[in-house]
Amino acid sequence: MRVYYYQKLLWRLPKAMAIAQIKNLQRRLANLEEEAEAELNRACGHELWQSVGFDALDSMEDPDRRARANYYYGQLQTVRELREALG
Numbered sequence: 001m002r003v004y005y006y007q008k009l010l011w012r013l014p015k016a017m018a019i020a021q022i023k024n025l026q027r028r029l030a031n032l033e034e035e036a037e038a039e040l041n042r043a044c045g046h047e048l049w050q051s052v053g054f055d056a057l058d059s060m061e062d063p064d065r066r067a068r069a070n071y072y073y074g075q076l077q078t079v080r081e082l083r084e085a086l087g
Helices: 002-011 019-044 054-058 063-086
Strands: none
Touching: 019 054, 019 063, 054 063
């Protein structure tokens, strides 16, 4: 459902979007993805969340770390959905 929303949003972009603009967008998305992964590793203290997924975040006992991890997990999911919509 979300991917459809992003595809609809991206459809409104000008058809003749410059290659440089597309590359810039891809670079920014890569930076956001890298930031989110690094912050998730920092919040969780390990990389287990990559294989377990969202369930690893819910089991965290510290509410501040859990909130930060949930924020960055949402950022990561948004970046991945945008990349999928871009093709």
